[in-house]
Amino acid sequence: MSLSHYVVLRQGSRPTSQIEIKKSRFLGYASRTADEDQARDFLAEVRRAHREARHVCHAFVVEPDRRIQRSSDDGEPAGTAGTPILKAITARQTSPGRTELSDVTVAVVRYFGGIKLGAGGLVQAYSEAAAAVLDNARLVGRQRMRLIGLALPIAEAARTESRLRAQGCRVESVDYQADKVQLRIAVADESEDLRAAMTSLAAITAGGAKPAIGEQIWRDLD
Known part of the structure; x- marks a missing residue:
């Protein structure tokens, strides 16, 4: 298992x-x-x-x-x-x-x-x-995941979030702050998935934001 x-x-x-x-x-x-x-x-x-x-x-x-x-x-x-x-x-x-x-x-x-x-x-x-x-x-899978934080300028947040969702990324939260927006994305806690996510995030933001790997969580795959 x-x-x-x-x-x-x-x-x-x-x-x-x-x-x-x-x-x-x-x-x-x-x-x-x-x-x-x-x-x-x-x-x-x-x-x-x-x-x-x-x-x-x-x-x-x-x-x-x-x-x-x-x-x-x-x-x-x-x-x-x-x-x-x-x-x-x-x-x-x-x-x-x-x-x-x-x-x-x-x-x-x-x-x-x-x-x-x-x-x-x-x-x-x-x-x-x-x-x-x-x-x-009725059964569902439950996956161990990692949260990846992404700090973005407010002007770029909506476009970036839309692209992430279009690519099937699991956006856990969007936190609008005074000078930026903090996105949190959940990615399967597997080496290959994390590497792929970091590469994808770098491409989507054109290298303008540095993703930070955060805490571990569990989520149902529904």
Whole structure:
């Protein structure tokens, strides 16, 4: 997995799913969660909505490198619920041969139907429920970027900004000051992209402005 790019649920996306196996209902819920606190807040919300449910099992993965991974069987036999849900997240292919999904929490609510499924049946059921809710998720890439600052004379700012946008540059901000305009452009934090951006900026400004590489940020690629 690249440490400069990963995949997340589209902002505001709250996919759901429902499957029934031997009269037990398995309701899947997923949410974009940037850290453990957001994950636990989402899980608390799901639990409040399903106070009568026998089990609310879950897993979450956060951070660009997916270093934080947690799961819970919530009373189901050990390893039959939380682990399959976690595997559904970490094994989800976001493009051919790539598994980059992170910053996501998946909860599966079970309403017991009176027929025991056995350990193997539970693993299959929770795996299918987690996979189903992720099937319904809208995903976007998330890229590590660098801000490049560009100070321009006020008379040249509008023309330069228009050319940058026409070339597909991501203009993050335009700050008009008393004697100049400060533009900030976001560029993928990769050596090749940064070199190309610096060359392009020099050409657009005819060498009249000196770009300055600034802070690192993350942005959704939408």
